[in-house]
Amino acid sequence: MMKRVNTLSSEQTKEKKQTIFSGMQSTGVITIGNYFGALKNWVKLQDEYNCLFCVVDLHSITVKQEPAKLRQSSRDLLALYIAAGLDPEKNVMYYQSHVPQHAELSWILGCYTYMGELNRMTQFKEKSQKHVENINAGLFTYPILMAADILLYQTDLVPVGHDQKQHLELSRDIAERFNNIYGNVFTVPNPYIGKVGARIMSLQEPTKKMSKSDENVNAFISLLDEPNVVMNKIKRAVTDSETTAIYADDRPGVKNLMDIYSCATGETIEKTKEALEGKGYGDLKKIVGEALVAEMEPVQKRFFEIKQDKAYLDSIIKKNAETASYLANKTLRKVKKKIGFPE
Ligand code: AQP
Numbered sequence: 001m002m003k004r005v006n007t008l009s010s011e012q013t014k015e016k017k018q019t020i021f022s023g024m025q026s027t028g029v030i031t032i033g034n035y036f037g038a039l040k041n042w043v044k045l046q047d048e049y050n051c052l053f054c055v056v057d058l059h060s061i062t063v064k065q066e067p068a069k070l071r072q073s074s075r076d077l078l079a080l081y082i083a084a085g086l087d088p089e090k091n092v093m094y095y096q097s098h099v100p101q102h103a104e105l106s107w108i109l110g111c112y113t114y115m116g117e118l119n120r121m122t123q124f125k126e127k128s129q130k131h132v133e134n135i136n137a138g139l140f141t142y143p144i145l146m147a148a149d150i151l152l153y154q155t156d157l158v159p160v161g162h163d164q165k166q167h168l169e170l171s172r173d174i175a176e177r178f179n180n181i182y183g184n185v186f187t188v189p190n191p192y193i194g195k196v197g198a199r200i201m202s203l204q205e206p207t208k209k210m211s212k213s214d215e216n217v218n219a220f221i222s223l224l225d226e227p228n229v230v231m232n233k234i235k236r237a238v239t240d241s242e243t244t245a246i247y248a249d250d251r252p253g254v255k256n257l258m259d260i261y262s263c264a265t266g267e268t269i270e271k272t273k274e275a276l277e278g279k280g281y282g283d284l285k286k287i288v289g290e291a292l293v294a295e296m297e298p299v300q301k302r303f304f305e306i307k308q309d310k311a312y313l314d315s316i317i318k319k320n321a322e323t324a325s326y327l328a329n330k331t332l333r334k335v336k337k338k339i340g341f342p343e
Helices: 002-016 032-043 067-083 101-110 115-119 122-130 137-151 162-182 227-235 252-265 269-276 281-308 310-339
Strands: 019-024 050-055 092-095
Touching (some): 019 032, 032 067, 032 252, 050 067, 092 310, 101 137, 122 162, 281 310
16 A cells, blocks of 8 residues: 555656756767756756657768767767766666657658748758758758657757757747647647856857867867867967957957856856956966866766676666657657557
């Protein structure tokens, strides 16, 4: 009797929690931009919400990938999720390619999305300019797959970066359109409005965001870069022709370094200014580099421990994919029934 009461109350508590879905592409080792802008913030969500954190490897192939590298970076990304503090017992953490329902729902939703809507997506325009030799249909229909990722799990909230806001709007439109035809099938997702992580900029072109696929390796810091590499990249970071540090929009290189310090130490911008304004650029870079290394080292240490334990990682991958698949199927079954596919 006692046991039943306990089970009920724990299920009820679970029901009250809202669902969050987010993911990262396994297009290489993630940068400190991905870490401070997304991953580190996810860790704070895991107690309050039911979270799904996906390695969105289906999205990764919209850009050419080398098979062995893709496999490796997907596995590394999952290990980094755990190393950064995401608990695989609390969250559902899995590869998108292990849960075929994503692709299946994506096809269905594609039939409820207009070409005009996709034509308006700015990320497609940017990415197709960047990859002129490979403007594939997947790059164009990417937002539909993203809608499927989100809607499959009846997601309430999506922590989105600036670049993905337009895609989330489209996911909401598709969900509402579908619900208007078939009744309440999908939860209409909202953006997660929490403490926004800083946008970390390129170290070589500080008006552009830091990206893991940047051709210039000095433009980004990978979360797995060794301390001496980190120090060197910070040392080479582009600043300006002034000599002492001031936090200002028209000094983007220095501002970016100070933002990195603030993220690495957890200090507010006000405290960061107090600590760093007036420093010469040599000193500034040394202090920022050391703070960053101190933040990255424990994550890297845990990452290598997790990676060594192959059986542990394999079991997490399998178990979490099964859970995701089970949850995804609940929605997909409903969708198919509503549409009129034979049972
Ligand atoms: N520079 C950044 N600063 C803060 N946040 C960032 N994010 C990405 N870059 C920065 C956030 O990281 C999450 C995962 O991103 P993604 O892997 O889905 O792809 P992305 O946004 O396209 O990141 P990259 O590094 O630029 O990847 P590539 O080079 O492969 O396209 C998102 O929440 C994003 O906002």
